[in-house]
Amino acid sequence: MKYRLLTLVALVAILGWNGMTEAASAKKPNVLFIVSDDLNTYLGCYGDPRAKTPNIDKLAARGVRFEKAYCTYPLCGPSRNSFLTGLYPNSTGIQSNSQIFRQTIPSHISLPQAFRRAGYLAVRIGKMYHYNVPKSIGTDGHDDPGSWEVEMNPAGVDRLEEEPMITTLTPGQFGGTLSWYASPKSDAHHTDGKIADDAEWVLERCAKKKDEPFFLAVGFFRPHTPYVAPKVPYYGWYPEKEMPVVQGVKEDQADLPPAALGSYKKEQDKLTDDLRRQALQGYYASISFMDAQVGKVISALDRLGLADNTIIVFTSDHGYHMGEHGLWQKMSLFEGSTHVPLLMVAPGVSPKGAVVKTPVSQLDLYPTLTELAGVKAPSNLQGQSLVPMLKDVNTKGRGWALTQVSRGGRANQFFGYTLRTPRWRYTEWDEGKQGKELYDHDKDPQELTNLASLPEHAATMAQLSKQMQEAVKTSLPPNGKTPEIREGMWAPNLTDP
Numbered sequence: 001m002k003y004r005l006l007t008l009v010a011l012v013a014i015l016g017w018n019g020m021t022e023a024a025s026a027k028k029p030n031v032l033f034i035v036s037d038d039l040n041t042y043l044g045c046y047g048d049p050r051a052k053t054p055n056i057d058k059l060a061a062r063g064v065r066f067e068k069a070y071c072t073y074p075l076c077g078p079s080r081n082s083f084l085t086g087l088y089p090n091s092t093g094i095q096s097n098s099q100i101f102r103q104t105i106p107s108h109i110s111l112p113q114a115f116r117r118a119g120y121l122a123v124r125i126g127k128m129y130h131y132n133v134p135k136s137i138g139t140d141g142h143d144d145p146g147s148w149e150v151e152m153n154p155a156g157v158d159r160l161e162e163e164p165m166i167t168t169l170t171p172g173q174f175g176g177t178l179s180w181y182a183s184p185k186s187d188a189h190h191t192d193g194k195i196a197d198d199a200e201w202v203l204e205r206c207a208k209k210k211d212e213p214f215f216l217a218v219g220f221f222r223p224h225t226p227y228v229a230p231k232v233p234y235y236g237w238y239p240e241k242e243m244p245v246v247q248g249v250k251e252d253q254a255d256l257p258p259a260a261l262g263s264y265k266k267e268q269d270k271l272t273d274d275l276r277r278q279a280l281q282g283y284y285a286s287i288s289f290m291d292a293q294v295g296k297v298i299s300a301l302d303r304l305g306l307a308d309n310t311i312i313v314f315t316s317d318h319g320y321h322m323g324e325h326g327l328w329q330k331m332s333l334f335e336g337s338t339h340v341p342l343l344m345v346a347p348g349v350s351p352k353g354a355v356v357k358t359p360v361s362q363l364d365l366y367p368t369l370t371e372l373a374g375v376k377a378p379s380n381l382q383g384q385s386l387v388p389m390l391k392d393v394n395t396k397g398r399g400w401a402l403t404q405v406s407r408g409g410r411a412n413q414f415f416g417y418t419l420r421t422p423r424w425r426y427t428e429w430d431e432g433k434q435g436k437e438l439y440d441h442d443k444d445p446q447e448l449t450n451l452a453s454l455p456e457h458a459a460t461m462a463q464l465s466k467q468m469q470e471a472v473k474t475s476l477p478p479n480g481k482t483p484e485i486r487e488g489m490w491a492p493n494l495t496d497p
């Protein structure tokens with residue numbers, strides 16, 4: 001309650017201040033930027049056979065769905081710092097959680113900050129930069145105050161009351177381990193329900209001043225673990241006994257280098273098939289609960305007459321495994337962990353219900369949104385604008401997406417890089433010294449057969465390796481050196497209360 005009251009006062013003060021918006025033109029489109037947490041493509045509009053996601057599916061039908069969109073790093077903090085700065089993790093220097101780019105490249109202008117400088121009201125509700133989940137819910141997390149005029153941090157029963165009831169693989173822990181709870185409380189009592197209510201409240205106020213553009217960032221916490229969601233109706237939509245368990249894991253893993261499976265956690269040895277089904281039920285229920293909140297926000301946009309002049313983005317921060325390759329959660333370089341949902345509605349630009357099939361990166365969001373809105377962007381952004389694809393979905397663009405992940409801890413750290421092209425996924429661990437992988441998505445969309453050792457693919461491998469090395473070069477800053485976190489650098493609220 002305290003947080004909401006404080007932010008309410010701040011927002012009223014800002015909305016009442018006309019001076020800041022003089023530079024903004026009446027024709028500037030608004031931006032509604034929705035990010036779900038740890039959401040893979042278990043969505044109806046991405047062809048999932050079980051997911052009930054009517055609201056996200058409707059959003060896909062209103063605009064363009066990017067079929068092959070990828071994160072730059074399959075972990076919350078590095079990925080969010082990347083797409084909110086428009087730079088690869090090799091250029092932000094943020095490659096683990098609980099850090100923010102102000103500690104490495106403090107003068108860089110973030111995506112929402114670019115809109116602020118153009119006269120937009122920038123509002124954040126919930127998780128946009130990194131937050132520990134659930135511990136940081138109700139706080140600013142590892143936020144960047146320079147990005148926003150207004151920050152709102154609601155907390156619901158999932159944070160305040162229900163943690164002791166959660167089933168977890170690691171006692172006392174909920175955010176880094178698999179954990180779930182079918183809550184008896186309804187949507188409005190949960191954090192994401194409150195986030196949707198707050199978004200509606202902000203939109204109602206923005207609708208009263210339609211000549212003042214806004215950048216509203218809405219960061220939902222679900223389906224991030226703990227999978228706490230209302231039992232009715234969401235858990236009920238996914239009967240435990242109908243949840244599938246991934247089969248053939250041993251055979252699948254036989255052709256993999258150890259680094260490919262490096263995200264496996266010891267506690268996952270405790271998983272029985274019953275627990276696997278319960279976890280999947282909780283993950284799906286959390287997705288459907290979050291989907292309903294997305295529906296609430298979009299309905300408000302429609303009801304208030306804002307939709308005609310508002311660009312809508314829906315995405316997640318990275319993908320997620322639910323047992324594929326024997327893996328759970330994130331931090332792998334397989335399709336499941338790197339592939340993200342990405343939907344865009346740009347009024348007057350994007351066709352309805354269209355699909356872009358060429359690979360794109362979340363890095364591309366920054367130059368796309370600034371181009372659509374006519375907002376000045378920094379000159380060192382590393383992504384491409386997706387506006388040509390919104391206008392003509394057959395535009396090829398770069399035609400690849402690069403994702404990286406770190407292995408080996410601090411002492412023996414090395415990177416894995418993976419390049420996704422329209423047909424192939426090619427992966428090198430420690431420049432190939434710790435293994436290589438090649439998957440043919442035309443024949444093997446689940447990436448079950450690693451073709452890297454087969455002589456008939458040697459030429460393809462050589463070509464992809466060269467292409468990847470070129471891509472990695474583009475991920476570095478002009479001096480070729482990843483910036484490091486320096487002592488004494490300004491850092492907001494990096495400890496949890």
Ligand SMILES: [Ca+2]
Nearest residue numbers: 037038076317
């Ligand atoms: Ca995440």
